[in-house]
Amino acid sequence: MGDDLPPDLARLRVLETWAAHYLTRIRARIAAVERQQAQQQTPAPTAAPPSRPGTGPGRARTPDWGLAEAGIGVPTTEIHRGDCWARGKTLVPVSAERARAELADGTQPCAVCRPDRVLNRLGSS
Structure with missing residues (x-):
């Protein structure tokens, strides 16, 4: 090797x-x-309303916010929106309050989905 x-x-x-x-x-x-x-x-007509992406049998709900730990391919720990394409496969779901606290403690926001913009706006209202 x-x-x-x-x-x-x-x-x-x-x-x-x-x-x-x-x-x-x-x-x-x-x-x-x-x-x-x-x-x-084109979605086929169904009797039931469409489910939220990431739900259904065998699939976990997509979190609103998550923490991507530093590791291979991830140089630093980052906060992401749950639907961010750059989040990687090991996103740890966190609450909005924890995500805000992590950002306040110096955790980097994702440069793609920019969760800091939304979380700061939600925290000030």
């Missing part, structure tokens, strides 16, 4: 940065294709 990777830390860090950037681009393309496919599909 690792025979095709450079031996020095500097070049490994460059590759890590590139891979994280490319993963973000891939996730953005996946989200765009999913949106396009969803728009092309």
Whole structure:
């Protein structure tokens, strides 16, 4: 393992940065294709009202806010909106109050979904 990777830390860090950037681009393309496919599909008429995305048998409800812990591909802990495409797969659901507290303690807001704008607006009303 690792025979095709450079031996020095500097070049490994460059590759890590590139891979994280490319993963973000891939996730953005996946989200765009999913949106396009969803728009092309016409929903079949049903007797029951449509369920909220992320609900139903075997699927957890999409949280309103979440905390993405720092790890592989995630350089720092970030607060996200639950429906953010950049949230990663390990989003920990949190309440709006906890998300506000995390932001106040210095946790970074996601640069894509900008939860700080909405949470700050909700907190001031």
